[in-house]
Amino acid sequence: MLKLLATFKKDLLLLWRDRVGLLVLFLMPLVLVLVVSLVQNNVLQATGQSRIEVLFVDEDQGELGWQVLEVMEASPGLQLLTSHAGNILSAETAQALVASGTYQFAIVLPSGISAQFERDMRRQVGALFGFGSVPADSVAVEAQIQLLFDPAVQGVFRTAVTSSLQYALLGLETAQKGKLLQQALSTQNFGGAHSPDAASEQAPTHLLRTEAKAAGDPARALRPDAVQQNIPAWALFGMFFIAVPLAGALLRERQEGTLRRLLILPVPYRVLLAGKLSAYVSVCLLQFGLMLLAGRYVLPWFGTPVLEVGAHPLAVAVLVFCAALAACGYGLMLGTLARSYEQASMFGAVSVVIGAALGGVMVPVYMMPEAMQVLSSISPLAWGLNGFVELFVRGGGLRDIGGNIAALLGFFGVTALIALGAFKYHSRHGG
Amino acid sequence: MQPMLRARDLTLRYPGASKPALAGLSLSVEQGEIFGLLGPNGAGKSTAIGVMCTLLTADTGEVEICALNLRTQKNKVRPLIGLVPQDIALYPSLSVRENLSYFGTLYGLKGNDLRQRVDECLVMTGLEQHAWRRVQTCSGGIKRRANLAAGIVHRPELLFLDEPTVGIDAQSRHLILSNLQELQRAGMTMIYTTHYMEEAQQLCARIAIMDQGQVIAQGEPEILMAAQGCSDLQELFLHLTGRSLRD
Numbered sequence: 001m002l003k004l005l006a007t008f009k010k011d012l013l014l015l016w017r018d019r020v021g022l023l024v025l026f027l028m029p030l031v032l033v034l035v036v037s038l039v040q041n042n043v044l045q046a047t048g049q050s051r052i053e054v055l056f057v058d059e060d061q062g063e064l065g066w067q068v069l070e071v072m073e074a075s076p077g078l079q080l081l082t083s084h085a086g087n088i089l090s091a092e093t094a095q096a097l098v099a100s101g102t103y104q105f106a107i108v109l110p111s112g113i114s115a116q117f118e119r120d121m122r123r124q125v126g127a128l129f130g131f132g133s134v135p136a137d138s139v140a141v142e143a144q145i146q147l148l149f150d151p152a153v154q155g156v157f158r159t160a161v162t163s164s165l166q167y168a169l170l171g172l173e174t175a176q177k178g179k180l181l182q183q184a185l186s187t188q189n190f191g192g193a194h195s196p197d198a199a200s201e202q203a204p205t206h207l208l209r210t211e212a213k214a215a216g217d218p219a220r221a222l223r224p225d226a227v228q229q230n231i232p233a234w235a236l237f238g239m240f241f242i243a244v245p246l247a248g249a250l251l252r253e254r255q256e257g258t259l260r261r262l263l264i265l266p267v268p269y270r271v272l273l274a275g276k277l278s279a280y281v282s283v284c285l286l287q288f289g290l291m292l293l294a295g296r297y298v299l300p301w302f303g304t305p306v307l308e309v310g311a312h313p314l315a316v317a318v319l320v321f322c323a324a325l326a327a328c329g330y331g332l333m334l335g336t337l338a339r340s341y342e343q344a345s346m347f348g349a350v351s352v353v354i355g356a357a358l359g360g361v362m363v364p365v366y367m368m369p370e371a372m373q374v375l376s377s378i379s380p381l382a383w384g385l386n387g388f389v390e391l392f393v394r395g396g397g398l399r400d401i402g403g404n405i406a407a408l409l410g411f412f413g414v415t416a417l418i419a420l421g422a423f424k425y426h427s428r429h430g431g
Numbered sequence: 432m433q434p435m436l437r438a439r440d441l442t443l444r445y446p447g448a449s450k451p452a453l454a455g456l457s458l459s460v461e462q463g464e465i466f467g468l469l470g471p472n473g474a475g476k477s478t479a480i481g482v483m484c485t486l487l488t489a490d491t492g493e494v495e496i497c498a499l500n501l502r503t504q505k506n507k508v509r510p511l512i513g514l515v516p517q518d519i520a521l522y523p524s525l526s527v528r529e530n531l532s533y534f535g536t537l538y539g540l541k542g543n544d545l546r547q548r549v550d551e552c553l554v555m556t557g558l559e560q561h562a563w564r565r566v567q568t569c570s571g572g573i574k575r576r577a578n579l580a581a582g583i584v585h586r587p588e589l590l591f592l593d594e595p596t597v598g599i600d601a602q603s604r605h606l607i608l609s610n611l612q613e614l615q616r617a618g619m620t621m622i623y624t625t626h627y628m629e630e631a632q633q634l635c636a637r638i639a640i641m642d643q644g645q646v647i648a649q650g651e652p653e654i655l656m657a658a659q660g661c662s663d664l665q666e667l668f669l670h671l672t673g674r675s676l677r678d
Contacts, residue, residue, distance in 0.1 A: 006536040010522070010529075017524040017565075257518030261581065264484050265537045266509040272537075427486075 007275025029238025037230045055094040055106035056080040062114025071168040098148045108146040125180040232388035233361045235291035239284045240352045243331035246280045247344035250335030284324030315398040322408040323384040329415035336422035355381045383407040435620040436460040441492035452478040454644035465621045467635030475644040476624045484591045513587030517594045519574045523567035527577045538585035552580040572603030592623045628664040
C-alpha cells in the first residue's frame with residue numbers, strides 16, 4: 001500500500017509540475033465548457049428566446065404593410081427594424097446591409113402590393129359568388145413580397161424566419177378572406193349575427209392551440225437548457241483528454257529508461273500501474289468537479305442558468321468515476337501501443353475528438369444519419385454522455401444508468417487488458 | 432566460496448531477429464569484486480545485463496544470484512540487486528531527493544531509515560548541495576551521480592552499471608569511479624559495462640570480453656593482456672574483437 005501511495009504521490013507531483021499539461025487538463029476543458037455553453041446558450045436563445053432582428057422595408061405604404069408589420073412583430077422570435085442609422089430603410093439599403101452580413105434578413109414589400117392583394121382577394125371571393133371577373137392587367141403583373149437573407153445564415157434560421165413570414169401572411173390572407181366573405185354574404189341577404197364591421201375588428205385567432213413541454217416525469221425532469229446538456233458533455237470530452245498525458249507519462253518512462261529501473265524493483269508492476277492510475281483518475285474527478293462548479297458558480301455570471309446536479313449526486317459520482325476509469329484505461333492502452341509521444345498525442349487527441357463527435361457531444365445522435373447513429377453506439381463517450389443526459393436532463397438515478405456504467409467499466413477492462421498484453425509484448429521484445 | 436553471480440549457457444533470440452543476442456553466454460562473478468563486461472556495440476552486453484537483472488528471460492540457460500535461481504526465485508533476487516542504467520533513469524521534474532525517496536520507498540524503506548539512507552547517498556555522490564534541484568535543471572555530471580545514487584539507495588548486494596560515466600567531465604567521472612571503489616570496499620559486488628578501457632583497467636579485478644552474444648575471453652586484465660602480448664586493454668580489446676566497424 002505504501003508503494004502504491006508513493007507512486008500515486010509521485011505521479012501527482014509530476015502532473016503538478018507540468019504546468020503546460022495542467023493547462024491542457026484543467027484550463028482548456030474549462031474554457032471549452034464556458035465557450036460552448038455560452039455559444040449554445042445564445043443559439044438556443046436565437047432559436048427560441050431572444051429576437052432575431054429583421055429589416056422591414058415598406059415601399060407600398062398601404063394597408064398590407066402595416067398589417068404584416070403588426071403580425072410579425074407579435075412573433076416572439078423576431079424584431080422588425082424599419083430604419084437604420086436614423087434613416088428610413090429603402091430596398092437597396094436593406095439589400096446591401098443583408099448582403100454585407102450586418103443583418104441576416106430583410107423583408108421588402110414592393111410598391112402596389114396592397115392594391116394587388118386587395119384585388120386578388122376580391123377576385124377569389126367574387127369568383128365564389130359569381131360576382132364577375134377582375135381586370136386582366138391586375139393579374140398580369142404580380143408583385144411579390146421578398147425575403148432577403150444573408151447567404152451565411154444557416155438553414156435552420158432561414159427556415160424559421162421564412163415560416164414566420166409565411167405564417168403571418170397566411171393569417172392576414174385568411175382574415176381578409178373572412179372579411180370579404182362576410183361582406184359578400186351580407187349583400188346576398190343571408191342574414192347572420194355578424195355585421196362586416198364586427199368581423200373586421202376580429203384579429204385572427206388560433207382555435208387549435210399548441211404547448212411545448214418536455215416529455216417524461218415532470219417531478220424528475222430537470223431544465224433541458226444548454227447548461228444542463230453541455231456541461232456534462234464537454235466535461236466528459238475534456239476528461240477523455242487525460243489519455244494524452246497518461247500515455248505520454250508511460251512513454252516517457254519507457255523512453256527515458258525509468259521503466260527499466262521500475263521493472264527490476266521488488267514490486268509487481270501492477271501495483272505501480274495502480275498507483276499511476278489512481279493519480280490520473282483523481283485528476284479526472286477533480287477536473288469534472290471543477291467543471292460542475294463552473295456551471296454552478298461561474299457560468300451564471302455570463303447570464304446562463306445555474307447548473308443543477310439533480311436528486312442523485314451519488315449516481316453522478318459513480319458515473320464520473322467509471323468515465324474516468326474508461327478514459328484512463330484508454331490512456332494506458334495508448335501509452336503501451338504507441339511507439340512515440342508524437343504518435344500518442346496526435347492519435348490520442350484526434351481519436352477523442354472522433355469519439356466525442358460519434359458520441360453526440362458535438363451534434364446530437366438523433367440528428368446524425370442512420371449509419372452514424374449505429375456507429376455512435378460504439379463510442380465510450382456516447383455511453384458516458386447518455387448516462388449524464390439521463391442524470392442531468394431526465395432526472396434519472398443510479399438504476400437508470402446501470403447499462404452505461406457497465407459499458408464504461410467493460411471498456412476500462414478491455415483497454416487495461418490490451419495495455420497489459422502490449423506491455424508484456426514490449427518486454428519480451430526488449431522494448 | 433559461492434560466487435555472487437553465475438550465468439550458464441544463456442541464449443536469447445529476440446522475436447524476428449536473424450541472430451541470437453546471447454549465444455551460450457557463461458560467466459561467474461565473485462562476491463565483492465568489480466567485474467568488467469566489455470564488448471563492441473551489438474555484442475550483447477545490454478541483453479546480458481537485462482537477463483541478469485531480471486528484465487529479460489533467457490530462452491535457455493540459468494542465472495544464479497546469491498545462490499538464488501532467477502527463473503524460480505525472481506522476487507527474492509530483486510531486493511538484492513540494483514541497476515544504474517545507461518540512460519538517466521530518473522524523473523526530470525522531480526528533485527534529486529524526491530527521486531531517491533521514491534525509489535527508496537519502492538524498495539521498502541520508510542520514515543527515518545529512508546531519510547537517513549537518502550542523505551547517505553547524497554553525501555556519497557557529492558549531491559548534498561543539489562538535493563532539492565530538479566533533475567532537469569542539473570548538469571550532466573550531477574545527473575549521472577544522481578543516477579548512481581538511485582541505484583544504490585537500497586544497499587544492493589549486486590549492482591549492475593551500464594556505462595555509468597558516458598558523456599560527463601573528468602571531475603564527475605573521477606568522483607563516480609571513487610564512489611564505486613568505496614562501494615566495493617563496503618562489500619558491494621558490481622558488474623560494470625563500459626567502452627572506456629582505461630576505466631575497466633583501473634576498476635575491474637576481472638573482465639569478460641563479449642562478442643556476438645558469447646564471452647570470448649574472461650579473466651584478470653593483466654593475465655589476458657600478457658597471454659595475447661598486448662600492452663593495454665584497448666589493444667587486447669581490438670585484438671580480440673577486430674578493427675572493423677560495428678554499426
